[in-house]
Amino acid sequence: MPSDALAAHASDLLAMPASSPAVLTAFWFAGDRESAPNVQIAASQFDRASQQWVPPKYVVNRHLMGAQLGSGIRRIGNPVAWLDASGRIHLFVVATGLGGWAAGRILHTVQSSPGQGLAELEFAPLRMLPLSWLWNTSYLVRxxxxxxxxxxxxxxxxxxxxxxxxxxxxxxxxxxxxxxxxxxxxxxxxxxxxxxxxxxxxxxxxxxxxxxxxxxxxxxxxxxxxxxxxxxxxxxxxxxxxxxxxxxxxxxxxxxxxxxxxxxxxxxxxxxxxxxxxxxxxxxxxxxxxxxxxxxxxxxxxxxxxxxxxxxxxxxxxxxxxxxxxxxxxxxxxxxxxxxx
Structure with missing residues (x-):
């Protein structure tokens, strides 16, 4: 767990390519509690050499994502990861504006760092998935x-x-x-x-x-x-x-x-x-x-x-x-x- 996190929920496991130093990457949301303002998406990797989980880091912050999108994000949760055909990580995250989870949207983020080692792993927002005429609500991913x-x-x-x-x-x-x-x-x-x-x-x-x-x-x-x-x-x-x-x-x-x-x-x-x-x-x-x-x-x-x-x-x-x-x-x-x- 990140040292400042009191709560964790909704983990997702991603198998990494055989050439990666990590066997898999785990994503989950962590903060004071579910829906807390400080909740972020955390990640850790299981290292092939040491057969241990490396210390976690935050990889998705709602403030940074909102600033890059040009629209506010009130809370985030439920990450789901996928590797595309070129080996790039896509991370789908539940995000809300006004309202609770029933007003959620799905934020599609993409790996923006050159490498996938946890120390350098970063994501950039692509867009909110266009799923509904009503501001893309209320669709969630799990x-x-x-x-x-x-x-x-x-x-x-x-x-x-x-x-x-x-x-x-x-x-x-x-x-x-x-x-x-x-x-x-x-x-x-x-x-x-x-x-x-x-x-x-x-x-x-x-x-x-x-x-x-x-x-x-x-x-x-x-x-x-x-x-x-x-x-x-x-x-x-x-x-x-x-x-x-x-x-x-x-x-x-x-x-x-x-x-x-x-x-x-x-x-x-x-x-x-x-x-x-x-x-x-x-x-x-x-x-x-x-x-x-x-x-x-x-x-x-x-x-x-x-x-x-x-x-x-x-x-x-x-x-x-x-x-x-x-x-x-x-x-x-x-x-x-x-x-x-």
Whole structure:
């Protein structure tokens, strides 16, 4: 944690190129508390040589970003990172003007430093994404993008002004915004996470805002141009963020809060089809008063990495190996996981 930060939330993990001295970069927001005026986006990197996290630094400041954009930013949160086809880091950040998170916009920033080492890493604002006629509100970002074969990606975002629904944004290989489409017609789903179940079929799994909610499901099959809602998973969702990752077709992992009315239990589950899930690891097991939330996952350096908020005061992380002797994610069993050395 930065030395002056009392709170932390909403981490995001980015796998770095094999040539980088860092295995991965972690981003999160830190400050006195969520929505505090001094909240900034912090970052740290896991060094390949030392196998340690380097001391963090702030990489996005709302005052500096607002000055460069020419418009004020009242608060920031929820960073999500992506590497474009040229290896440049794009960082998408929730930003607000007047109003709370329901009036959020998505700030698209791009790496402005020549290198990606943490000491020199800097970002410059590109623009607020043009998603709504009403000053681009109320769209927010939370989950990792789904990479595409052409080098572009699909960024899952969500609308939450009054009603809530998930949206998919498409970007080309350079990071240029191409277009958007609504994922679900339901009005209580948000914070989608995307899984590629085959070369042509995708699943979107959603946080459910309803009491006694279950993880929501939308499907896009056979390369079709339209998303369709499907039956929710039997997995409970206490109005909490989830994180999903496709290691390969037939091998998917999901981190989710597994207690009906609390974020005190955090599970890592596995699936072959993205619809039937089996608990593989209990990441955290506390009381109803505890909070382990807003997970992120990435495959990097031959391991599965997981990060999440620990009681809103720090970011926790765990690293796992696939225990069937496979040397890569593509050949690994999604049901056998163990702590990495």
């Amino acid at each position: 989950s990792a993008p789904l990479p595409l074969a052409d080098g572009g990606m699909v960024l899952p975002v969500y609308f939450e002004l009054g009603i809530k629904y998930p949206v998919a944004l498409r970007f080309d290989r350079t990071g240029a915004f191409v277009g958007m489409e609504r994922i679900s017609q339901r009005k209580h789903l948000l914070q989608p996470t995307l899984l590629a179940t085959s070369a042509t079929d995708w699943l979107a799994l959603h946080r459910d805002n309803l009491p006694n909610g279950r993880i929501g499901v939308s499907r896009r099959t056979d390369g079709g141009a339209q998303w369709r809602d499907a039956d929710s998973l039997p997995l409970v969702n206490p109005d909490a963020a989830i994180a999903g990752l496709s290691l390969s077709p037939g091998h998917h992992v999901l981190v989710h809060n597994a207690s009906p009315h609390s974020r005190g239990l955090l599970d890592l589950s596995t699936s072959g089809d993205g619809l039937s899930w089996t608990r593989a690891v209990v990441l955290e097991q506390g009381t109803d008063a505890d909070e382990y939330s807003y997970p992120s996952m990435v495959w990097a350096d031959g391991h599965l990495w997981v990060s999440y908020t620990d009681h809103r005061t720090r970011i926790a992380w765990q690293r796992f190996a696939l225990r069937d002797g496979a040397s890569s994610a593509a050949g690994a069993s999604a049901t056998v996981l163990g702590p990495a050395p």
